Amino acid sequence: MPPPLNGITVIDFTHIMAGPFCTHNLRMLGAKVIKIERPDDGDMMRHYDTRPEFKHMAPPFLGINTGKMSITLDLSAKEAGDIVLRLVETADVVVENFRPGVMERLGYGYNDLKKIKSDIIYCSISGFGQTGPLKNRPAYDHTMQAMGGVMPLTGEPGSAPTKVGFPVFDTFAGYSAAFAVVCAVLQRERYGNGQYIDVAMLDTSLVLMISMVAPYLIAADLPKKVGNRGFSNSPTADTFSAGEGLISIGANTQKQYESLCKCINRSDLIEDRRFISRESRLTNEVELRTQLEIGLRTKSAIEWEEILNQHHVPASAIRSIPEIIDHPQLTERSLKCRFSIKGSNASGTTLGTGFKLADVDQTEIAPPPTLGENTDEILQNLGLNHAQIQNLRRAGIVR
Amino acid sequence: MPPPLNGITVIDFTHIMAGPFCTHNLRMLGAKVIKIERPDDGDMMRHYDTRPEFKHMAPPFLGINTGKMSITLDLSAKEAGDIVLRLVETADVVVENFRPGVMERLGYGYNDLKKIKSDIIYCSISGFGQTGPLKNRPAYDHTMQAMGGVMPLTGEPGSAPTKVGFPVFDTFAGYSAAFAVVCAVLQRERYGNGQYIDVAMLDTSLVLMISMVAPYLIAADLPKKVGNRGFSNSPTADTFSAGEGLISIGANTQKQYESLCKCINRSDLIEDRRFISRESRLTNEVELRTQLEIGLRTKSAIEWEEILNQHHVPASAIRSIPEIIDHPQLTERSLKCRFSIKGSNASGTTLGTGFKLADVDQTEIAPPPTLGENTDEILQNLGLNHAQIQNLRRAGIVR
Numbered sequence: 001m002p003p004p005l006n007g008i009t010v011i012d013f014t015h016i017m018a019g020p021f022c023t024h025n026l027r028m029l030g031a032k033v034i035k036i037e038r039p040d041d042g043d044m045m046r047h048y049d050t051r052p053e054f055k056h057m058a059p060p061f062l063g064i065n066t067g068k069m070s071i072t073l074d075l076s077a078k079e080a081g082d083i084v085l086r087l088v089e090t091a092d093v094v095v096e097n098f099r100p101g102v103m104e105r106l107g108y109g110y111n112d113l114k115k116i117k118s119d120i121i122y123c124s125i126s127g128f129g130q131t132g133p134l135k136n137r138p139a140y141d142h143t144m145q146a147m148g149g150v151m152p153l154t155g156e157p158g159s160a161p162t163k164v165g166f167p168v169f170d171t172f173a174g175y176s177a178a179f180a181v182v183c184a185v186l187q188r189e190r191y192g193n194g195q196y197i198d199v200a201m202l203d204t205s206l207v208l209m210i211s212m213v214a215p216y217l218i219a220a221d222l223p224k225k226v227g228n229r230g231f232s233n234s235p236t237a238d239t240f241s242a243g244e245g246l247i248s249i250g251a252n253t254q255k256q257y258e259s260l261c262k263c264i265n266r267s268d269l270i271e272d273r274r275f276i277s278r279e280s281r282l283t284n285e286v287e288l289r290t291q292l293e294i295g296l297r298t299k300s301a302i303e304w305e306e307i308l309n310q311h312h313v314p315a316s317a318i319r320s321i322p323e324i325i326d327h328p329q330l331t332e333r334s335l336k337c338r339f340s341i342k343g344s345n346a347s348g349t350t351l352g353t354g355f356k357l358a359d360v361d362q363t364e365i366a367p368p369p370t371l372g373e374n375t376d377e378i379l380q381n382l383g384l385n386h387a388q389i390q391n392l393r394r395a396g397i398v399r
Numbered sequence: 400m401p402p403p404l405n406g407i408t409v410i411d412f413t414h415i416m417a418g419p420f421c422t423h424n425l426r427m428l429g430a431k432v433i434k435i436e437r438p439d440d441g442d443m444m445r446h447y448d449t450r451p452e453f454k455h456m457a458p459p460f461l462g463i464n465t466g467k468m469s470i471t472l473d474l475s476a477k478e479a480g481d482i483v484l485r486l487v488e489t490a491d492v493v494v495e496n497f498r499p500g501v502m503e504r505l506g507y508g509y510n511d512l513k514k515i516k517s518d519i520i521y522c523s524i525s526g527f528g529q530t531g532p533l534k535n536r537p538a539y540d541h542t543m544q545a546m547g548g549v550m551p552l553t554g555e556p557g558s559a560p561t562k563v564g565f566p567v568f569d570t571f572a573g574y575s576a577a578f579a580v581v582c583a584v585l586q587r588e589r590y591g592n593g594q595y596i597d598v599a600m601l602d603t604s605l606v607l608m609i610s611m612v613a614p615y616l617i618a619a620d621l622p623k624k625v626g627n628r629g630f631s632n633s634p635t636a637d638t639f640s641a642g643e644g645l646i647s648i649g650a651n652t653q654k655q656y657e658s659l660c661k662c663i664n665r666s667d668l669i670e671d672r673r674f675i676s677r678e679s680r681l682t683n684e685v686e687l688r689t690q691l692e693i694g695l696r697t698k699s700a701i702e703w704e705e706i707l708n709q710h711h712v713p714a715s716a717i718r719s720i721p722e723i724i725d726h727p728q729l730t731e732r733s734l735k736c737r738f739s740i741k742g743s744n745a746s747g748t749t750l751g752t753g754f755k756l757a758d759v760d761q762t763e764i765a766p767p768p769t770l771g772e773n774t775d776e777i778l779q780n781l782g783l784n785h786a787q788i789q790n791l792r793r794a795g796i797v798r
Contacts, residue, residue, distance in 0.1 A: 001590045004582040017610065017630075029582060049618075059620060063613020132731035138649070138713040142629035142636060146647030149720035151627070151638075153564030155554060161638070161645060161717045163627040164563045165552030166611045170630075172571070175607070179578040180754035183403040183428060186585045187756070191400045195757035202723075203734050207753035208574070209720070211416065212565045214462020216720055217735065218747035219448075221458060223720050228550070228562040230541035231416075231569075237541060239550075239560070246560060248545030250537070314537040318560045321548035321608065321615055321622050324601075332531035335602050336616065348617035354606035355579035357586070358594035 003030030003360040010093040015043045018125050019097030021174030024064040028352040039072040039399040042371040062368045063350040066339045070369035071378045072399040079397050086382040088116045097125040100135045110196045119194035121184040125177045129200030141167035148205040156227040172208050173201040235285035245301030250314035259311045264295030334363050342367045372399045402429030402759040409492040414442045417524050418496030420573030423463040427751040438471040438798040441770040461767045462749040465738045469768035470777045471798040478796050485781040487515045496524040499534045509595045518593035520583040524576045528599030540566035547604040555626040572600040634684035644700030649713035658710045663694030733762050741766045771798045
């Protein structure tokens with residue numbers, strides 16, 4: 001069976017993170033993605049690295065632009081209009097992440113492009129959305145983390161507000177937008193119509209935090225800052241020091257607690273009156289931690305991880321990305337997606353959508369494009385001849 | 400145009416977070432969701448609150464189970480078999496988040512159910528996936544955060560590994576699974592086949608961290624812990640103390656930096672040799688922070704947010720969830736979804752998919768079901784008569 005977006009063409013007006021990650025997921029689901037880039041320096045993320053071997057091809061760019069085609073085009077030039085309109089005629093989906101109003105001013109808003117292709121699916125991604133008093137505000141992931149309520153929740157109680165250590169909201173907005181586009185393709189498949197989709201990073205960020213947001217909306221429950229403790233708030237669902245490294249344990253039930261005590265050779269703690277029930281363990285949590293860590297210091301976090309899981313206590317040593325990425329579990333899962341790098345003997349790997357669909361191979365993908373790599377090919381396909389392309393190039397409209 | 404999952408029926412064998420959040424999103428996209436619950440106490444998340452007004456209906460449960468139907472069923476009883484098979488005959492999608500192997504042992508694995516409904520879409524959600532050496536390990540969000548590489552990246556450099564302050568990976572796995580199901584519905588719509596989908600929290604967690612994972616995979620770049628600093632690593636993309644509160648600023652470009660200095664009445668910093676270029680600002684970042692905070696202390700974070708954004712410097716005061724959730728921006732966005740609560744005059748609000756699709760109303764939804772609320776209705780629809788239902792109830796197979 002072909003992949004879900006087989007035969008679907010996406011015109012990609014996006015740059016940096018959320019937009020390109022949206023179209024990365026669409027590409028991984030089988031779409032053809034034509035990335036439109038500024039002739040001068042293209043997607044700014046190309047330049048997020050200063051090493052010569054990654055000139056114009058910074059690793060963060062490579063990771064989310066594999067398998068796309070690139071055409072340079074100065075969208076502000078009048079002559080670009082005809083090319084955009086011809087491209088849209090051949091397309092199913094448009095994705096853009098300019099500030100609200102920019103595409104309209106260029107003449108490429110939804111209502112403009114709908115005239116060219118009546119069932120076009122048009123997805124706008126922005127910080128705050130296309131409506132509302134903040135719609136014109138720019139947003140970066142770290143300022144959105146400040147806005148979105150996550151920072152006062154992260155870290156130990158009493159610590160200063162802390163940012164999540166990766167661009168979680170920017171990335172999630174892009175993923176959410178890809179999900180939205182697939183929904184719209186399904187609606188078009190079933191009912192024939194295209195549509196406009198408005199994705200805002202602030203909106204999607206709050207959705208990702210639904211387990212904190214909904215209890216506040218429903219019961220005015222104030223979200224609590226719990227450090228490294230699990231959602232259960234059990235004192236044995238937390239991070240502990242081991243002989244070497246740190247171990248995160250999830251002993252929520254009485255059975256898991258007893259199993260934990262036996263594993264660390266501290267069965268005495270099971271009958272200890274201070275720790276006899278979940279409530280008493282919460283009351284005496286500082287002393288409980290001390291006692292547990294006496295047991296845990298006899299082996300390393302990695303050793304405890306094995307032992308505890310064998311005894312039905314969820315546990316994981318705290319790992320860095322390099323420590324998890326080559327774990328045999330991931331090799332077995334075929335999570336990584338290989339690609340070659342143009343003009344180099346190097347190759348790389350990245351990740352796809354994360355979920356596994358039948359007959360959708362996400363283990364190998366075409367290389368990320370160099371800036372404007374497919375300009376001539378795409379323009380020729382639109383019917384432009386060599387002289388016309390040369391004129392555009394001389395005028396600086398394509399590179 | 401009807402919503403994307405109009406007419407689609409989901410049989411929902413899930414509990415706690417990732418599974419129910421998956422089917423919550425499917426429900427919000429128009430699917431009918433039939434939640435199968437244990438007759439004794441149902442989904443454990445019903446009991447995450449001890450206040451009498453939320454008995455069996457804890458707010459975190461309500462937030463992600465609105466609009467679903469609930470049938471109680473003891474899946475381990477032989478008599479349940481016929482009911483499950485009849486339900487699956489009427490269904491399009493099955494979602495489950497037991498440990499790998501449990502559904503197979505019950506006789507409800509993909510290969511079993513495919514015999515009943517050849518084009519069934521069957522989505523399994525688990526901690527580590529259905530394959531690989533760790534497949535049998537249980538997982539909670541906080542142990543997965545330990546495993547998945549995020550904790551050593553979060554917090555100020557030198558601080559202990561820190562968990563993200565909400566169940567980010569559990570929630571994202573559920574969202575990803577909903578995305579996968581919609582992809583499979585689209586494939587079935589286009590090509591006629593159902594399929595098996597395998598979603599692992601570890602896999603999807605690494606995908607959400609792609610901006611850190613890909614540069615490591617491609618260039619062996621070690622992800623850095625940068626505290627509250629933005630992805631650009633600019634010293635003026637960070638959190639600063641204001642007169643009242645903290646402000647996150649995103650002054651990445653020279654223009655933004657100059658605008659920031661002018662706004663805080665410190666134009667002298669623009670020409671100051673210590674801060675003349677991005678590189679020198681990085682070198683002298685401690686002194687730069689001191690100077691900027693002298694200017695910033697004259698107004699509150701909320702005031703600076705207004706002023707800086709007006710002058711094209713992205714900025715946001717650090718807000719808690721209560722501080723952002725009633726912001727006029729969100730009212731304008733119609734992000735919140737209202738529902739009533741059965742047997743009470745109370746009503747609540749929750750959130751939908753976060754993205755806005757044409758003709759998909761996510762602003763109002765039916766109430767979350769009480770435990771087994773729809774048991775009789777669903778069994779009657781399957782053709783069971785009153786006496787048969789009473790027999791099942793007496794045997795404790797339904798409640």
